[in-house]
Amino acid sequence: xxxxxxxxxxxxxxxxxxxxxxxxxxxxxxxxxxxxxxxxxxxxxxxxxxxxxxxxxxxxxxxxxxxxxxxxxxxxxxxxxxxxxxxxxxxxxxxxxxxxxxxxxxxxxxxxxxxxxxxxxxxxxxxxxxxxxxxxxx
Numbered sequence: 388x389x390x391x392x393x394x395x396x397x398x399x400x401x402x403x404x405x406x407x408x409x410x411x412x413x414x415x416x417x418x419x420x421x422x423x424x425x426x427x428x429x430x431x432x433x434x435x436x437x438x439x440x441x442x443x444x445x446x447x448x449x450x451x452x453x454x455x456x457x458x459x460x461x462x463x464x465x466x467x468x469x470x471x472x473x474x475x476x477x478x479x480x481x482x483x484x485x486x487x488x489x490x491x492x493x494x495x496x497x498x499x500x501x502x503x504x505x506x507x508x509x510x511x512x513x514x515x516x517x518x519x520x521x522x523x524x525x
Contacts, residue, residue: 394517397517400513402477415520422525424492425492490505
């Protein structure tokens with residue numbers, strides 16, 4: 388069995404961002420030499436997410452609006468966690484958008500649907516964070 392473990396690093400200039408990381412993950416799949424297997428993509432921070440969806444700016448705007456309705460950033464006083472850091476909303480947004488994604492590798496390529504792309508979702512940015520990419524297979 389072959390395997391590859393790599394880390395992608397992000398430091399967004401804004402508190403929240405959605406970044407299409409599909410090309411970077413595809414490059415790692417190619418480098419791994421795995422033809423049939425699985426690719427795990429997992430943010431190593433509890434205020435960030437990795438998810439699969441469409442790369443369309445209107446949808447990204449809709450995510451931002453929807454998430455802000457479900458877990459508004461302010462007022463910070465509405466959250467007990469904010470006694471430590473003012474990022475309780477980021478923890479909740481991460482929970483909604485998901486922790487990680489696993490994508491099949493078929494014939495040496497990510498086996499994504501027509502419009503599916505892999506995204507890094509940042510909910511408490513402006514500091515360096517990493518994403519684990521673990522590829523295993525034959």
